[in-house]
Amino acid sequence: MSGAVSTPQTAPATADRAPSGVGARILRAQGLQIVFILAVIVVFFSALKPDAFLSVSNFRGIVVNTSILAVLGVGMTLVIVTGGIDLSVGSVLVFSGVVADKTMKALGGQGWGVAAVGLLVACACGLGWGVLNGVIIAKGKVPPLITTLGSLGMALGFSQIMTTGIDLRDVPDVLVNNIGFGNVFGQVPSLSVISLVVILLGYVVLHHTRFGLYTFAVGSNAEAGRRVGIGVDRHLIKVYALCGLLAGFAGMMNLSFFQSTTISGQSNTNLNVIAGVVIGGTSLFGGAGSIFGTVIGLLIPSTLQNGFVIIGVQSFWQQVVVGAVLIAAVFTDQRRRARSMAGATSRTHPLLRLRRGTPPQGEPR
């Protein structure tokens, strides 16, 4: 568990923090803090309603309802580690679902073959939007916030144009019965198994590959990354492409689960995912984060909502508590940054860092 929350010790360009030891230990501590928060929440609801909350079927429900968000969370973690943001994931999910739905309907609408083509189409759509985001951010130097706000609107708009705003429901039965509501090994939901595979792959990629190392490096200090020979622009494009690809994949999961393209239901998905990632200890300023943290960070809102429904409290409270946890998480991150920054000589103002990829004026590229 402790190894899961990590910043590579070998990460180059660590002007923002202590290179090893202290920083890594505090990071690890925040990873434990959120596990602790989740544990407190679980214990709280278990104590109040042991029979209803503490059941396999209930935990199963919580996990299923977090599965799709977790897939988006993996991509979002990578993007936020680079110091960027992707607001378009919910819309890209809808767009991919719509195009996949239309394709599958055109191909006859039933069977595994059709479903496989649908999956490929959904992933391709997601990848397309991701590459577009990445190119505009890395090459066009448009801030990620604006780029993905733009693609959020475009992807949603195109989805509504293609469907005239009417949700499509042409999902092959095999997908709904085996993926959306199917189980493997008895009681384990297929949707969550798929999600777990994506999470594990994401974990390996971020924490154990050169790709992941570069991602941290770009997020810590893009200019330093450039000077040590990392193709920063290319890397950013790859990261956004991966985030888009995962949103497309999640679009297919969403279709299987809701049997509908849920066009109007995804307006807050991006913010929910970002909240989960940030609660999980990934720094909005880039350079630090973990996939494990994201998973826990996403489980907290789901568990709260489930618990409030079970104890019969208005589920509006979930927003209040999640909001508080979110602020606490960023507060912790800020304190950690302030502590590790103490003593360092030069730094970029955090707001300027939103313009990730833009070398400061007058400096050579």
Next chain:
Amino acid sequence: MTRHRYLAAGAAAMVLLTAACSSSNTASSSSSGGTKKNGPYKIAFVQGVAGDAFYITMQCAIQAEAKTVNATVNVQGPQKFDPTLQTPIVQSVVSTKPDALLIAPTDVSAMQQPIAQAQKAGIKVVLVDTTLKDPSVAVSAISSDNLGGGKAAFDAIKQLVPGGGKVLLVSVQPGISTTDDRAKGFQQAAAADSTFKDLGIQYDQDDPQKAAQIVSAALQKDPDIVGIFATNLFSAEGAATGIRQAGKQNQVKIVGFDAGPDQVKALKDGTVQALVAQQPGTIGKDGVDQAIASLKGDTVTANIKTEFTILTKDNIDSADGQAAVYKSSC
């Protein structure tokens, strides 16, 4: 009042006794989907959206009726009328193992599986207000006769504009069984009357701003629209804004659906000229009765359609009119 208290106390004592004797029995019988002759019954009510006068009125009636049949009610609702938000709530509610689930599904197909899982867990499901693609998972489905409601809305426009003309429909989004039927009922009635020309349906995704844009654009295209049927509150509010922007308050009559405090205010202010009020209280009361009948093994009515009241400025302050208005708290 006192008599009720004695009854309640007696019932509670009986409940305690039965619970003490058969706590393990009840659990097994409810999970196998069998009958349960005696209370206390645990009822869960999942609204289509939280904080809406229609569902609050229904909730009040459900809670009142539950008291008389020795049942407790847990009420939950999503923050938006949306299946992606309602699904996790249904799953959580199923975990609390209620005897019966009264629910207003937010999507005919997306809510099918989650509700089917509740039924498989041995919970008696009653659909209130909205329905499902395959309503057979429920023991009973109770809703307004929405086709009739659409026709009633057309009749209201006809009353307001006897001479006929162009009429427009503003609805939320397709796939919601209730608003789809209201629209269908309205369009059938409009098609049958040659003095009226139906301009079709526009969808506003339950966004008043979008409804306003739609209506002002429609008035650009057809400046001689005489009536608009807005199938729910936000559509009506938006439509009224759109008409005001075009400066055609006197020409275009709006008929709204439902009679929450906001709609009633709109009617009194003159932004809306007529309201078609449903009877959410009756739906809720019938829902509880059907659920309990099913639990006791009595006869259950699979389909119940409730009536409408047409409200205008003339009858809104009468006793009947006031009874038809929805409540914002119990």
